[in-house]
Amino acid sequence: MPDLLTMRDVSVTYRTEGGDVPAVRGVDLALSRGEIVGLAGESGCGKSTLASTILRLQPPSATVTGQVLFEGEDVLTMSWGDLRALRWAGASMVFQGALHSLNPVRRIGDQIAEPIRVHSPETPDREVEARVGELLEQVGLPPTRARAYPHQLSGGQRQRVMIAMALACRPRLIVADEPTTxxxxxxxxxxxxxxxxxxxxxxxxxxxISHDLSVLADLCDRIVVMYGGRVVETGPAEGVFGGALHPYAGALSAAFPRVGDPRARFAPSGLPGDPPDPAQLPPGCAFAPRCPRAIEECTRAVPELRSFGADRSAACIRVAS
Known part of the structure; x- marks a missing residue:
């Protein structure tokens, strides 16, 4: 049986007036049923762009290469009819900023019911209403909130509504893009x-998807860390958060202080500099200009993602074999 989601050598390039901008470069990723995989990295590293390929949500200016296999079928070559059936019913998305994603002049019950009515138009209204109430209860809201408008809910309640919408058609995959930011x-x-x-x-x-490695460590089974459009480390969540191999993953982990750790309290760690501009990536390892362990060799070639044990990978020449 194939993985629920398999991404092979996925690259995304945007056409701009200033030239082509490579936002994602040769990413591989796999996700199984019942598994939570975290995608981490600073803003601009390519997380959301990569996630958008799963439902083929890129703008016309984007060129996508590689394979995005959902249950063995390539999303990038699907017909429009198959893609329409995949969205909501096969895979759904929880966007960040629920207030901007929900229609302010429609009751939330109607918005949750919409994908059900689109994908199962034969479903009687009574069953749709019952399903809406069931979904609201699943996310910890009373069914009576179905008659509320988005502005009548708190931020947390609106985010729960977004999760209920994502679950409306019983998808097999949920993509959550910074849902708690x-x-x-x-x-x-x-x-x-x-x-x-x-x-x-x-x-x-x-x-x-999150920039907060501590959140992913608590929630996810595995974590994939991206930098400059590439994967720089993958592994079990606890291992990546507690013992990162790549210097960048280590810096992300150190940026979030551990409760009760006096070293984090009195000597908070940070990462100087800014992420690279995708249109002007430095030679060699994109992280080298910010890396405290960089040597001259780091600027000569882009490091490949190498395996370290059965379940860990990192793209750094300084990691011991």
Whole structure:
């Protein structure tokens, strides 16, 4: 049986007035049913662009190469009819900023019901309403909230509505793009608990995108770290967060202090500099200009992603074999 999602050598290039901009460069990724994979990295590293290829949501200016296989079928070569059937029913997306994603003049019950009516138009209204109530209860909201408008809900409640919409057609894959960025810490924890419980109860797969490695470490089974449009490290969540191989993954982990760790309290760690401009990537390793361990050899060639044990990979020449 094939993986739920398999991405092979995926590259995405945007056409601009200033020339072609490579946003994603040769990424491989796999995700199985019942698994949560985290995609981490700073803004501009290519996370959301990569995720958009799963449902073929790129703008006309984008050129995508490689393979994006959903249950063995290539999304990039699907007919429009097959792609339309895949969206919502096969794979769905939870976007960041629910207030901007929800229609402000429609009740949330109608918005949750819309994908059900589109994909199953023969379903009686009574069953659709019952399904909406069931979905709201699944994400921890009373069914009576179906009559509310988005502005009548809190940020956490709106995000739960987005999750309910993503689950409306019982998809096998959920792509969550920074779903908790705009939420406070307590509400963030509640939303993450909802997501984790739903994945394990329903047996769906989830790709979770975030710049916060600590969030991914708590939620995910595996983590994929991206930098400059490429994967620089993959491995079990606990291993990547607690013992990163690549210097960049280590810097991401160190940026989030551990509660009770006096070293993090009195000597907070950060990463100087900014991520590279995709249109002007440095030679060799894109992280070399910011890397405290960089040597001259790092600027000569782009390091390949190498395996270190059965479940760890890193793209760094300084990592010991």
């Amino acid at each position: 705009a939420l406070d810490v307590m509400v963030q924890a509640q939303v993450l608990d909802v997501l984790s419980a739903l994945v394990h109860e329903l047996g769906v797969g989830m790709l979770m």
